[in-house]
Amino acid sequence: xxxxxxxxxxxxxxxxxxxxxxxxxxxxxxxxxxxxxxxxxxxxxxxxxxxxxxxxxxxxxxxxxxxxxxxxxxxxxxxxxxxxxxxxxxxxxxxxxxxxxxxxxxxxxxxxxxxxxxxxxxxxxxxxxxxxxxxxxxxxxxxxxxxxxxxxxxxxxxxxxxxxxxxxxxxxxxxxxxxxxxxxxxxxxxxxxxxxxxxxxxxxxxxxxxxxxxxxxxxxxxxxxxxxxxxxxxxxxxxxxxxxxxxxxxxxxxxxxxxxxxxxxxxxxxxxxxxxxxxxxxxxxxxxxxxxxxxxxxxxxxxxxxxxxxxxxxxxxxxxxxxxxxxxxxxxxxxxx
Amino acid sequence: xxxxxxxxxxxxxxxxxxxxxxxxxxxxxxxxxxxxxxxxxxxxxxxxxxxxxxxxxxxxxxxxxxxxxxxxxxxxxxxxxxxxxxxxxxxxxxxxxxxxxxxxxxxxxxxxxxxxxxxxxx
Numbered sequence: 031x032x033x034x035x036x037x038x039x040x041x042x043x044x045x046x047x048x049x050x051x052x053x054x055x056x057x058x059x060x061x062x063x064x065x066x067x068x069x070x071x072x073x074x075x076x077x078x079x080x081x082x083x084x085x086x087x088x089x090x091x092x093x094x095x096x097x098x099x100x101x102x103x104x105x106x107x108x109x110x111x112x113x114x115x116x117x118x119x120x121x122x123x124x125x126x127x128x129x130x131x132x133x134x135x136x137x138x139x140x141x142x143x144x145x146x147x148x149x150x151x152x153x154x155x156x157x158x159x160x161x162x163x164x165x166x167x168x169x170x171x172x173x174x175x176x177x178x179x180x181x182x183x184x185x186x187x188x189x190x191x192x193x194x195x196x197x198x199x200x201x202x203x204x205x206x207x208x209x210x211x212x213x214x215x216x217x218x219x220x221x222x223x224x225x226x227x228x229x230x231x232x233x234x235x236x237x238x239x240x241x242x243x244x245x246x247x248x249x250x251x252x253x254x255x256x257x258x259x260x261x262x263x264x265x266x267x268x269x270x271x272x273x274x275x276x277x278x279x280x281x282x283x284x285x286x287x288x289x290x291x292x293x294x295x296x297x298x299x300x301x302x303x304x305x306x307x308x309x310x311x312x313x314x315x316x317x318x319x320x321x322x323x324x325x326x327x328x329x330x331x332x333x334x335x336x337x338x339x340x341x342x343x344x345x346x347x348x349x350x351x352x353x354x355x356x357x358x359x360x361x362x363x364x365x366x367x
Numbered sequence: 368x369x370x371x372x373x374x375x376x377x378x379x380x381x382x383x384x385x386x387x388x389x390x391x392x393x394x395x396x397x398x399x400x401x402x403x404x405x406x407x408x409x410x411x412x413x414x415x416x417x418x419x420x421x422x423x424x425x426x427x428x429x430x431x432x433x434x435x436x437x438x439x440x441x442x443x444x445x446x447x448x449x450x451x452x453x454x455x456x457x458x459x460x461x462x463x464x465x466x467x468x469x470x471x472x473x474x475x476x477x478x479x480x481x482x483x484x485x486x487x488x489x
Contacts, residue, residue: 075428147422153457153489188456210461215453240460258463275457277489278422278429293422314424323424 031135034060035343037128038142039116042070044313044328045144046099051336053106054352054360057343060136061108062128064115064149069096071146071314072325074276085326095325105365115149119286119309124342126308140339142332143295143304143311148280155186155272159244167250168270178203182266184253186241187273188214195271197223200233206265208236208255236263244270283315291317301338302331308342310335385478389416389434392486401473407482408432408468418484425469427451431489432468433458434482444471459485 036052038045041063052059067073072081072092080089090098111134118129119141126141152170154160160168172178172195179202185192188209193216196207207224214221227233242256245264253267280293289296289305294317297303302310302318312335313328321327340349354360361367383403387410390396401410411419411432420431427450436444441464447455448470455465468482 071423071428075423076426153459156459156487189453210456211452213452215449215456275430277431279489 031127031137032060034058034136034138036060036140036142036339037062037126037136037138038144039063039128040070040144040146040313040315041065041068041110041112042144042146042313043072043095043099043325044332045070045142046096046103047329048142048144048312048332048336049103049106049108050099051332052339053103053108054354054363055336055340055349056359056363057336057340058106059108059142060111060138062111062114062116062130062134062136064113064151066113068100068110068112069093072096074150081325083324083326105363115281117282119282121306124308139308139342141309142335142339143283143309143315144313144328144332145280145283145311145315147278147293147314148283149278150276151279152272153274153277155241155270157241157243159246160270163244163246163250163270167246167268168244168272170272172199172271175199178269178271181268182206183269183271184208184265184267185271185273189273189275190216190220191273192271193220193224195273196233197227199271200227205233206236206267207233208239208241210240211238236265239263241270294321300334302335303338310338383475385473385475385480387473387477388479388481389418390481390483391418392483396481403474405473406469407434407471407473407477407480410473411468416484418488419468420488421469422489427454427467427469430454430458430467433461433485433488434466434468435462435485436464436466436471437481437483438464440477440480441466443476459487459489 035057036059038048038059038061041061049059073096077093078091080091082089114130114132116128117131120127125137125139128136178199181203183203184206185196186208196205228235239255239257242254245252252264254264256262295304295311295315297311297316297318299318302312304311312331314323352360384400386398387401388396388398399410399414408421412421422431423429451467451470455461
């Protein structure tokens, strides 16, 4: 079990800046996120879209902002636990005990929830029996492509993931690429490669159509698709790969006894503490009168929350407000000489 | 009484509202006066209309404000931009008349618009 001053759930922009605000106050933190990389919505939903309302930065993309924030918190050498979701939160006297789905355990007097709209999960197929085949014949990501050799694979989706995997897996499997409309969205090079494979008979494209049903007993045997004009077709299929993006699920957060308003956690706007002492909520997931779901609001929220975190983590020390421009202590912590 | 009537007229004429009807798959429907300039999604969220999640808050990044638009209204709406159509690919059971309600901005022209929410958003 790792003991820290603060446990941060969520590695989005606000979670990352929390590391900074805690770090300059001399507090150490650990960051846990369900995604495989830092950045949250910035990196997952709009890595290439410009953001125009970060103070002092006229224009930057979600990816650029994430990279800048990571650079800004580098001096604090914070440990990240990615691909991990917090499953359990328990009070242990004045501390919060946290356990992830990967069985990692942490304890700290402060827990900051910077969880956005919840954890990202693949959007799943919801037809009858699709759940039964999940992980055996139906997949939402490719972890080990060797498992997809010499099979009949039906790939659903029209974006980058669907196209990239269609290309890759067509090297050693029979691919059906199925999409609800004729237009695919991907890099021009990828699109022309796909067209070429189709011409050479190495890949079949089915559009505009959607999945109607899946058939099979223990393992998947075939699928039925329905075209826009009502025509039905059965396709021999061993494996379905479905790429319909990610959805955000609040998940276990709803069960931690926090005062909620729909999918948001109620906080006071003085230090962004929830109804539980030592648990804070910041960024898109928190709500209070006048709340705006802006990145810049989240930055303000963590600055204030970090002060209360200090008081809880260092009860015997007096908190002193300091400026980064003039504080030698802060400059030391930032590694500036 | 007169005051109330005057106020109502004022709201109708000067602020500009449009009647938007939200229907669900069970056939329940609710008609709301939504202020011009707001999106059909915001109208739903502000009035607690179930069936529209809007997880990303209207940044066209999640497809959880997906609605079906009545055929006769579809032609009156500004065409969906590429980003919206790409996002609809991800939506639950997209159809030809699918739109993201965060991209439908309420105006006088949309007075009477009827949208149907899908069985679920994700």
